[in-house]
Amino acid sequence: MRGLFLNNYYSMQSNIKVSLSIAVALLLVTFFVSDIKVMNALIAGQIMLFAVSIGSSLQVDEASKWSRMEITLLVKRSTVIGAKYLSFVMLLLLGMAISVCTTILLSLKESVSLANLWNGYSFGLSLAIPVISVCFPAILKFGVEKNEMLLFLSVAAALGMRFLVWVLINMTGNTVNFNGSEVGNAALMVSLLMFAASYFLSVRIQENKEF
Template sequence: MKGLILNQYYAIGNSVRNYFVLSIFLAAVFLFTQNEWLLTFAAFVPIIFMVSPALEVLKHESKSGWNKFVLTLPLKRSHVVKSHYLFFIMLMFIGLFIVIGVFVVAELLLENILVEQAIYWMMNGVGVAFVLGFIAYPLTYLLGSEKSDMILMVSVIAGVGLFFLSSWLYEQILINVSPYVLQGLNHDMLFSAGFLVITLVLFIVSYVIALQVYKRKEF
């Protein structure tokens, strides 16, 4: 498993490093503007940027012929799929650490940046990243790596769209619920935690689906 993950890193190492630097730069720019809307993007962008190279791996493996060669090794297909998902999660956590690091530095320099709301933005960013993985991996296994760019674009749009749709639905639920029931609840935390849990479940379901697709795939 370690070898599979290292192979993925070596395949897209330059992209990982480029996205790493770009993520820090953009997050810093967004934070130092102290614009509330851009502060939200500062929590989203690094996470989304860092998982993007993980989704490029399948295309690189197809071009190099690795996706066929790996099947000749004493490995199960489940190991290959698991390595892709683990690599995705590793890059997602790197993106999350970038966000936390930049927010901490901005708090030291500007103050009133690392507020409670920032934690909810980070949770939402992780949730959107889970949606990307939920859509991208099964579809790429099914349709082929040749369409990976289109699938990645669709995944990003779907992830952001699902977030805004979930936010709208949550607001509609609040409108129709008695205020006495909701009294004392932290609605931002409730929504972010719920969105994160739901997308995590979808990500796990995605792994099961992707595994079945990959096992049946002919190369």
């Protein structure tokens, strides 16, 4: 597992550096802007930056022929997929680490309620997690050459999921804002379920995969 995880890290290394550079550049916005809505959007964007890099990393595996070699390894295919999802968790944690730096910097600049900034975290995670959950098994099934299209569809699916959650909550008689914490928290819970389901689906696809 450790070797597989390290291989995934090396294949994503260049994309991580690019995402990290952009996320740090966005961090500098904190020096000039204090509006809560803008900061929430900034935090969500920093988290999303790392999630959308998964397609490029899979292209590296395809170019190096590793994607074909890994299914011949003397390890369970579920272990291979498990290492992939562990790598995705690492990406999410990196995005959150940078966004936490944004929160700390803003709190040093002025008094701010951390509860008000939670919307940025919940929005970012409730988009990033579904994007990964939909995009990876789709690429595994249809091929990395369709990476851009599948990533676009995954983003659309993530937004659609959040919209559906918003509609369902409003149907209960509770009028809530699309960007509100109620929708964010509910969408985040659904996202975690999607992530778990995505893992089992990916394992199934990998087990049926041939050369």
